[in-house]
Amino acid sequence: MTGRVIVITSGKGGVGKTTTSANIGSALAKRGHSVVLIDTDIGLRNLDLLLGLENRIVYTLVDVVEERCKLKQALVKDKKNPNLCLLAAAQTRDKSAVNAEQITKITEKLKKDYDYVLIDCPAGIEQGFQTAIAGASEAIVVTTPEMSAIRDADRIIGLLEAAEGIESYKLLINRVRPAMIRTKDMISVETLVDTLSCQPIGIIPEDTGIITSTNRGEPIVNDEKSLAGQAYMNVARRIDGEDVPFLDIDKPKDLMGKIKKFFSGLKKQGKEQ
Amino acid sequence: MEQLNENIYEIDLSEADTAPDIIFQLSSILDKDETRNKRICLKLGNVNLNQAQLLSIKSLISGIDSTLSLIDTKSTETEKVALSLGMIISNISPENITEAAPEMPYKMADELKEEQNNFTSEHASKKVCEADIVLNKEQASSQTQNLTDLSSENSSLSDKAEIYNETLNIGDKEEIKEEILPSETQEPICDVNEISNEEDISIVSEKSDNKEINQNVQDELDVIFSSSFAQNTFYEMESTESEYEPKEELTDIVVPEAEYTKEDIELESFQTKYIKQTIRSGQVINFEGNLVIIGDCHPGSEITALGDITVWGILSGIAHAGAGGNQKARVRALKMNAIQLRIASCYSRRPDSLNTAYIEKTNSFTPEEARIVNNEIVVFKIND
Numbered sequence: 123m124t125g126r127v128i129v130i131t132s133g134k135g136g137v138g139k140t141t142t143s144a145n146i147g148s149a150l151a152k153r154g155h156s157v158v159l160i161d162t163d164i165g166l167r168n169l170d171l172l173l174g175l176e177n178r179i180v181y182t183l184v185d186v187v188e189e190r191c192k193l194k195q196a197l198v199k200d201k202k203n204p205n206l207c208l209l210a211a212a213q214t215r216d217k218s219a220v221n222a223e224q225i226t227k228i229t230e231k232l233k234k235d236y237d238y239v240l241i242d243c244p245a246g247i248e249q250g251f252q253t254a255i256a257g258a259s260e261a262i263v264v265t266t267p268e269m270s271a272i273r274d275a276d277r278i279i280g281l282l283e284a285a286e287g288i289e290s291y292k293l294l295i296n297r298v299r300p301a302m303i304r305t306k307d308m309i310s311v312e313t314l315v316d317t318l319s320c321q322p323i324g325i326i327p328e329d330t331g332i333i334t335s336t337n338r339g340e341p342i343v344n345d346e347k348s349l350a351g352q353a354y355m356n357v358a359r360r361i362d363g364e365d366v367p368f369l370d371i372d373k374p375k376d377l378m379g380k381i382k383k384f385f386s387g388l389k390k391q392g393k394e395q
Numbered sequence: 396m397e398q399l400n401e402n403i404y405e406i407d408l409s410e411a412d413t414a415p416d417i418i419f420q421l422s423s424i425l426d427k428d429e430t431r432n433k434r435i436c437l438k439l440g441n442v443n444l445n446q447a448q449l450l451s452i453k454s455l456i457s458g459i460d461s462t463l464s465l466i467d468t469k470s471t472e473t474e475k476v477a478l479s480l481g482m483i484i485s486n487i488s489p490e491n492i493t494e495a496a497p498e499m500p501y502k503m504a505d506e507l508k509e510e511q512n513n514f515t516s517e518h519a520s521k522k523v524c525e526a527d528i529v530l531n532k533e534q535a536s537s538q539t540q541n542l543t544d545l546s547s548e549n550s551s552l553s554d555k556a557e558i559y560n561e562t563l564n565i566g567d568k569e570e571i572k573e574e575i576l577p578s579e580t581q582e583p584i585c586d587v588n589e590i591s592n593e594e595d596i597s598i599v600s601e602k603s604d605n606k607e608i609n610q611n612v613q614d615e616l617d618v619i620f621s622s623s624f625a626q627n628t629f630y631e632m633e634s635t636e637s638e639y640e641p642k643e644e645l646t647d648i649v650v651p652e653a654e655y656t657k658e659d660i661e662l663e664s665f666q667t668k669y670i671k672q673t674i675r676s677g678q679v680i681n682f683e684g685n686l687v688i689i690g691d692c693h694p695g696s697e698i699t700a701l702g703d704i705t706v707w708g709i710l711s712g713i714a715h716a717g718a719g720g721n722q723k724a725r726v727r728a729l730k731m732n733a734i735q736l737r738i739a740s741c742y743s744r745r746p747d748s749l750n751t752a753y754i755e756k757t758n759s760f761t762p763e764e765a766r767i768v769n770n771e772i773v774v775f776k777i778n779d
Binding site for chain 2: 317
């Protein structure tokens with residue numbers, strides 16, 4: 123058995139790489155796959171926090187690389203989902219502690235035992251990024267509908283195209299706010315996809331639930347009512363090869379919203395005519 | 396001679412009596428490292444220099460990557476010759492210049508400006524050029540200018556041309572209102588202005604419709620605007636701002652008739668490279684020839700070619716055509732949104748009015764072409 127190694131990257135910080143890694147990892151595990159998450163953000167680790175596994179970490183990625191422990195010992199099992207494992211980053215070291223060869227060795231080993239190996243990439247395009255993408259054959263580029271994030275995503279896609287190991291890359295658009303798109307204050311998803319000329323794999327709406335879920339240490343995919351959770355679940359299904367239509371994130375919540383949307387739709391039609 | 400600040404270097408040769416003496420002294424001064432990459436103010440005594448001598452001085456200075464920024468001379472002969480070459484004559488003390496000359500908003504500005512000056516020195520031996528100056532402050536303050544066609548011959552070029560606001564000096568609107576042309580320098584320019592029936596040349600108005608110019612005037616204009624004098628004076632004049640009263644603004648654009656020159660032959664002899672991919676941020680493409688890119692050029696990308704650049708898509712990055720100095724090189728794109736355009740030694744940035752963060756793809760793009768007109772980069776719509 124050979125699993126798929128997917129790196130989750132963005133270039134810009136704060137767009138939701140770690141949240142995406144945690145949620146896609148959990149979603150894939152929920153669907154019955156065996157998943158291992160690798161946090162390569164050495165020195166600034168967060169992935170363990172999002173999964174609520176901070177207190178269980180004994181050995182880290184750096185310990186594995188420096189052969190203080192075996193790979194199996196460093197893998198932390200998730201609280202809820204026995205299919206999901208985490209290989210945490212060391213907090214006391216920095217990015218130079220691990221190099222591309224070492225991470226490739228680790229992913230090669232993990233690929234044999236797990237369906238999916240997800241690598242959470244640090245922000246930036248320096249050594250940390252190069253290390254993170256070394257072992258991967260697929261990439262998910264996370265971006266938000268802001269110019270700075272789009273610009274950085276563009277740069278990252280350019281680097282991924284140039285990288286040897288990466289065979290395919292997809293775009294994940296995070297923190298989309300339909301209300302702002304309606305008022306033309308935010309770039310629309312279609313324009314964004316056109317601008318970057320890259321296939322989207324998911325469109326995640328802005329959701330305040332993400333903050334609470336991060337604070338609680340429980341990925342939002344476990345909350346089935348949440349729109350963002352559903353969107354992440356759909357991403358996992360698409361990674362699995364299913365053909366899932368994109369979620370209608372512009373769903374009005376109450377009656378007033380429905381009426382407003384109806385009228386704005388009429389206005390749009392009028393303008394087009 | 397003394398060093399005034401990091402950029403300006405003054406050389407005092409007022410004691411030298413003969414032209415060979417000046418050149419000899421100058422070359423010994425220019426041997427020093429501290430004169431490199433400077434704007435040089437040259438003080439000359441009562442020596443009459445001819446065109447060739449002035450040019451050789453200028454090439455000496457440009458040979459060490461410096462620019463001849465000011466000439467201060469007591470001889471009226473020399474003054475006339477220097478004026479005709481587009482050099483700046485002044486008796487202002489260089490301190491004023493440092494104050495008046497603003498830091499350019501872009502890094503490229505200084506380099507290209509210097510390049511441009513060097514370029515003029517090479518070509519200045521052409522027929523003496525005079526510039527037409529048009530008072531049009533409103534137009535100057537608007538960053539993008541629409542210009543209407545001058546003549547029926549040129550009507551195929553475009554109805555509407557957007558001028559990429561090339562001089563960085565025009566960057567700030569407020570500055571422009573105070574923009575000044577020195578009266579001294581201006582006089583000789585205006586003298587020659589008789590040919591130009593003002594209405595005919597001061598086109599630049601959005602509302603003004605096609606005006607007809609008779610062939611004679613057009614011919615004369617071609618001669619006038621084939622040179623880069625106007626451009627250069629404008630650059631330099633700003634540095635002498637503080638001394639003069641505000642007067643006039645240089646804003647006119649005239650499309651000269653194309654002549655078949657060596658540069659065209661050079662362009663035709665270049666090889667052409669096709670690139671079928673999206674050029675993304677951070678990617679750099681260089682080619683010693685013509686470049687055709689099938690795909691978009693995203694912001695942050697850089698394309699450089701010795702010949703033409705053609706982008707079959709949206710051009711949003713930086714494009715530098717004619718990087719070897721070919722003034723006839725052009726940049727074409729289905730949608731021109733380039734953050735900066737550079738052709739030969741000319742340089743322009745995207746007008747702020749066009750500063751859209753992203754372009755929505757439609758099926759109704761009008762292809763556009765940028766080329767040098769009157770030493771400015773002008774973008775034309777290709778309608779037919």
